[in-house]
Amino acid sequence: MSLRQLPDFVSESESSEGDENSYPETFHKKFTRQTYSQHLIFSSKLEATSFVKAEKIWTQRTTDRRGDNGTRIYYDCKMQRSCPCKLYLCLDPSSQNVSLFLTESEHNHAEKVVGLSEVMKTEVRNVFDLGIRTPHMILKALAEKQLDLPEKTKLCNFLKTLRLSKGDS
Numbered sequence: 693m694s695l696r697q698l699p700d701f702v703s704e705s706e707s708s709e710g711d712e713n714s715y716p717e718t719f720h721k722k723f724t725r726q727t728y729s730q731h732l733i734f735s736s737k738l739e740a741t742s743f744v745k746a747e748k749i750w751t752q753r754t755t756d757r758r759g760d761n762g763t764r765i766y767y768d769c770k771m772q773r774s775c776p777c778k779l780y781l782c783l784d785p786s787s788q789n790v791s792l793f794l795t796e797s798e799h800n801h802a803e804k805v806v807g808l809s810e811v812m813k814t815e816v817r818n819v820f821d822l823g824i825r826t827p828h829m830i831l832k833a834l835a836e837k838q839l840d841l842p843e844k845t846k847l848c849n850f851l852k853t854l855r856l857s858k859g860d861s
């Protein structure tokens with residue numbers, strides 16, 4: 693049934709969310725697939741974490757305690773979790789040194805669709821102006837036009853602003 697079709701623009705980060713949440717098993721496999729190389733060495737954990745913090749593009753993800761092999765603190769790109777650019781700090785328990793490892797991948801931020809596309813907004817506005825006001829009926833009208841259907845929450849958000857701008861709330 694066409695009304696249940698998923699929109700085409702599910703962003704990369706949303707669709708990969710699921711498998712990342714199923715760690716530890718798949719999580720660590722995911723990391724070993726990445727190629728990390730050592731970039732910097734710090735003389736303390738504070739120095740290392742301050743450096744990472746100052747870069748302002750990393751968000752701490754998880755800490756992996758490996759006993760004698762040290763502790764690893766993993767960071768993801770703040771822009772998007774699915775971005776292949778990641779780093780981890782490796783805390784050496786014997787020397788207090790902290791090594792920073794960085795993936796060799798470039799940043800890759802798949803375009804994130806925040807709300808409806810401009811094209812979709814126009815379509816919704818047209819339908820709305822015909823007097824079709826409920827999300828359900830609007831989706832039906834859009835489906836009849838053979839358009840990729842928007843997510844209902846996004847549609848509802850847009851309808852709210854549309855109703856406000858038309859002065860009937």
Ligand SMILES: [Zn+2]
Pocket residue numbers: 769770771772775776777799800801
């Ligand atoms: Zn990135």
